[in-house]
Amino acid sequence: MIYYKIKSRFLYVVLLIGGKNMDFNNIINGMKNDIIKYTQELIRIKSVETEPLTNAPFGSGVNDALMYMLNLASSFGFKTKNIDGHIGYAEFGDGNDIAAVIGHLDVVPEGDGWLYPPYEGVCVDNKIYGRGAIDDKGPLIAALCGLKAVKDSGAQLGKRVRIIFGTDEESGWKDIPYYTNNEALPCCGFTPDGAFPVINAEKGSINIVFKKNILRKSKGMISIKSLTGGNALNIVPNFCTCCLGLKDMAKRMLKDTLGLYCESNKINMSIREDGDDVFITSHGVSCHSSIPENGVNAISQLIVFLSQFNLGQNDVSDFIKFIAKYIGYDCMGKALNINFSDDISGNLTVNLGRIYIDDENASAAINIRYPVKAKYEDIFGRILNIADENKIEISQLSYRKPLYIEKDSKIVSSLLDAYREVTGKEGYTISIGGQTYAKAFDNVLAFGPVFPGRDDLAHMPDEYIQIDDLINCAKIYSKAIYELAK
Template structure:
């Protein structure tokens, strides 16, 4: 059977490439709702294109009010779900190749969404096609469920699950192989500081902004300041330690703009990036602002957050759950002389809770700073020796020869939304994590191999012979 699966996967290779390119060329970043498009027109276009591709492959499809959809094969009362999403995070900057051109270089398709999560959705779809072409009889419905706002709250899947049958088992091709048996909790907190405007002569902070999404390490941040000559500012900066190649100083009308260029990364792995917001504030905190509130805010950020990505100084690092350590990422900041707000994305260990994390943080706030809980996605956990996990691992091992154990991750997938689900691929062990980063790409060989693995997993879990 494995040889037949490989043969069909290779036969469908060109189709997989084309389908991935068609989806990646749609810039499906969530936008404000309009008319019949709950997450913006571009997100809808991606959903419509995915359904068009699926119907041309001979599958039944169902669109649930443009919120989500499924692609279906098989018969039976139980449902095996393949959980994917078609929305993407903003593209960021400094790409080698255009982020929505889906260009092929060195056997890789480049573009936002290639690995998160349009390429994997194509692999799952063609995994179903392989099973269909092999004529395998199924005793479960197999549904590729396509969500449209996974990157910003997963509301579309919640909507889908209110309208359609909850999958009995599900895997999400939105992480790494061999299989993910645990996902950390995901917490978004808004920190805010209301500042008293003091019209004194001297250095003033007029504006600060940075970041595109909470679950991205920001690669750009800027601050506009006034009340100081450029020559004087350069003199002050000369006494500071910072990366002079990344900090840029420009005149803006009668003001000066300081901008910092960092390195983007997935919010669950802030150690892989360079947080432009934090690095910019580390410089600003050393400047002699006359507004006492601004100075207090900058001192708070420098001393309690700084350049850390584990929440140590703000008191939430220790959650008694090794090895799934907590991560702390400031994703967005905006503000002026009267108010500054920033949003932090925290991935907390599976044995902890949002309540504990927030309580630990509140013990380390000053009177200036308030914190508000924006969202909390509770952790996911499935035992490593669960029969479902074992079948997924078996499919993976038969096509890779890798006998690695399941792992825990900081990323959050749709798997946590169903009664029994886990993340499963598409990134192979040892490969760099490029989700939410510039130059995101997927190796074409890996796209094809993933489709074969997903086909085998479907057969092992939903095939009649495998369940008798």
């Protein structure tokens, strides 16, 4: 008799804990309007990196976003910490080990081509529009509210949970050392900065700049006075403009040639005169640099066009022809002899993200995403050889190694369980060319927010997140947090 009483009490406890776990969804449904409001308010903070200020190393906008999240987390009853304005976190629970969610509050510049205001968080057709809606403000709100649902449910956890608020993911990860050098590291976790079901492989990344000093000046019928294009290396550039000096007889030829070229190649470039100068602007379509084939590179369009002209024997001409020949429209690095591929993460990609030419210097920078089985030394060495042969200087701006965790690992199965329980669909692993904060920690993977079949609008005009997806993210993240921290 006593045995059965103990057994029934045990079953009651199990059922109670399980029931509270299942209540996450109901709690989040009750928070729906608040989750939408928090996401809109965060989007309204323009958190593009600017000049550093006291206690705001990445500028006032990024700091305002960090303070917003810390204050919101504090209002939820979580412990919070601001680490010198570089990074912060919210914490819930007890225990020696930490399960973490790592996201970022900084965003890339908005660029052009928006139908909806990029920093208002307007809701249209069940979508929240704005820079950062999908990358990574909406998902970070979903994760924080997911943790609140776990807290409010009364579910018992065996680990502490930290929601870490990064501030420099888009510009160089200068925030991460302030956490890793000063705080306890998580034993497991995820970053809501990729795609569902779960990402277990991320390509490596190399940023390289090509340079040439302009010593031999142009004296031909067509001279390039200046050329500039692109903002960030992780964005396919949607603009590039050059200023040309032309002899009178060359102006009409250039106009006629440009018109025919654009028509036959179905590209968008415009031309205007200003005194003796002629300006050509190339118009492209932005997208994330990890999928350059989905955009239209404005720099490539203009460089390839200019390379067809006789620009004379000078350093600007040599540099433009080098970039056109070895990069141009080639998104897979064939001309640079770096077109590696593997069965886990696919093809290497190249994005010509920035260029600048004036009377003294020429520079162009590329972002390379390389497969997990490829070697950094092979890639950089091959590019260095080609650059040396053409008397072009190169230097590495940054480098991050690939990430790969086996499909049958515990963290993969835990995250897929959370995905399956909320969506009712079987999960699977995927690889990406993008890079996330998962690379900065052991046993951390990118997990959402983009659902299968949805477009990834990160870094694009009219970026948005579906409201239904935002709420489902919060439900999945609450379950994942519980699974990792129980």
